[in-house]
Amino acid sequence: DIEMTQSPSSLSASVGERVTITCRASQNIDKYLNWYQQIPGKAPKLLIYGASSLQSGVPSRFRGGGSGTDFTLTITSLQPEDFAIYFCQQSYVTTWTFGQGTKVEIK
Amino acid sequence: QIALRESGPTLVKPTQTLTLICTFSGFSLKTDSVGVGWIRQSPGKALEWLGIIYWDDDTRYLPSLKTRLTITKGTSENQVVVTLSNVSPVDTGTYFCAHKYYDFASGDGLDAFDVWGQGTMVTVSS
Numbered sequence: 001d002i003e004m005t006q007s008p009s010s011l012s013a014s015v016g017e018r019v020t021i022t023c024r025a026s027q028n029i030d031k032y033l034n035w036y037q038q039i040p041g042k043a044p045k046l047l048i049y050g051a052s053s054l055q056s057g058v059p060s061r062f063r064g065g066g067s068g069t070d071f072t073l074t075i076t077s078l079q080p081e082d083f084a085i086y087f088c089q090q091s092y093v094t095t096w097t098f099g100q101g102t103k104v105e106i107k
Numbered sequence: 108q109i110a111l112r113e114s115g116p117t118l119v120k121p122t123q124t125l126t127l128i129c130t131f132s133g134f135s136l137k138t139d140s141v142g143v144g145w146i147r148q149s150p151g152k153a154l155e156w157l158g159i160i161y162w163d164d165d166t167r168y169l170p171s172l173k174t175r176l177t178i179t180k181g182t183s184e185n186q187v188v189v190t191l192s193n194v195s196p197v198d199t200g201t202y203f204c205a206h207k208y209y210d211f212a213s214g215d216g217l218d219a220f221d222v223w224g225q226g227t228m229v230t231v232s233s
Contacts, residue, residue, distance in 0.1 A: 001170070034219040036154075043203055043223035044146075044154065055221065087154055091218045094167045096144075096156040 002026055002090050006099035012107040017078045021102045023071045023088035032092035035064055035073045038085045038101075047086075048073065078104070109133035111143070111204050111224035118230050125194050125229060129187040129204030136162055136180060136187070140210040143187040144220055145178060149200040159207065160187055194231045201226040 003026040013019050023033065031051035036044035046055045048064035051071055061076045075082055083106055088099040115127035129143060136143060144159035158168040160178045168176050175192045191198060205220035 032218060036220075038154075043225050044220075045223070046217075046219055046221050049217045049219040049221075055217075089154070089156075089219070095169055098154040098156065100153045 001095065002029060002093060002097050004088055004090055004097050004099040006086075006088055006102050008102060009100065010103040010105060012105045013078050014107045015078055015080055017107075019075045019078050019082075019104060021073045021086055021088075021104075023066075023073070023099050025069045025071075025090055025092075028068050029090045029092035031067045032090055033064075033066070033071045034089045034091060035062075036087045036089065037082075038087065040085070044087065075104075080106075109206050109222045111206060111222060113202055113204050113224045113227040115202075115227055115229065117228060118232065119194055119198075120233050121195050121231055122193055125191040125198065125231075127189050127202055127204075127227060127229070128181060129189070129224060130183075131185050131187070131204075131206065134206060134208070136160075136184070138162055138208075140208055140216060142207040142209075143178075144205050144207055145189050146203045146205060146220070146223075147198075147200045148203070148226075149197075152200075157189070157202075196231050199229065199231045201228045 005024045007022045033051045035048040038044045052064045063074045065072045085101045085103045111131040142159045142161040145157040160166045177190045181188045203226045205223040208216035209218040
């Protein structure tokens with residue numbers, strides 16, 4: 001299995017701040033990396049696919065980057081509706097795996 | 108517009124078999140490169156990919172669950188069924204189904220779950 005490790009596990013930030021979450025794969029996954037946002041009690045929502053492509057309808061303040069084993073999700077200006085849990089997920093092999101999640105809280 | 112909805116029991120006893128149904132609309136599981144996947148989330152925990160069934164009946168499973176998990180197309184064309192046998196309390200969680208469309212040959216679609224159901228909470232307890 002490919003293990004996905006996110007950091008930090010949680011962070012506190014203020015509205016308007018720039019936030020970056022990191023995801024590291026245990027082996028090379030090229031650009032087969034997706035990011036999801038989950039509001040507690042709701043289903044996950046796809047934000048970024050293919051490491052850096054913005055899903056339709058997702059605000060442009062969400063940016064994905066990286067390739068190989070190291071990836072980032074950046075929120076350029078945090079908005080109140082962005083306080084949620086973010087998960088990375090690899091689709092490089094047929095058995096997909098998710099990171100453990102990063103909780104973004106209000107400072 | 109694509110939509111999915113999970114249904115099934117909320118409480119299952121240990122050693123029993125859990126059966127959940129994903130009912131979907133807005134796409135066909137007969138369309139080339141379409142898949143419906145299952146993901147679960149234990150309370151307060153991370154997401155866990157369980158498996159997926161594709162338009163051509165190809166199925167893939169999480170290796171650790173392969174002996175207990177089965178994903179099939181339902182009797183209705185717009186349903187997918189997942190069964191998990193010999194459940195225990197560690198199988199407690201919210202179960203989601205989700206849509207995937209990705210054609211590796213053409214690059215059409217997304218190699219991701221782009222639409223998810225709302226999830227259904229299942230508790231395994233005697």
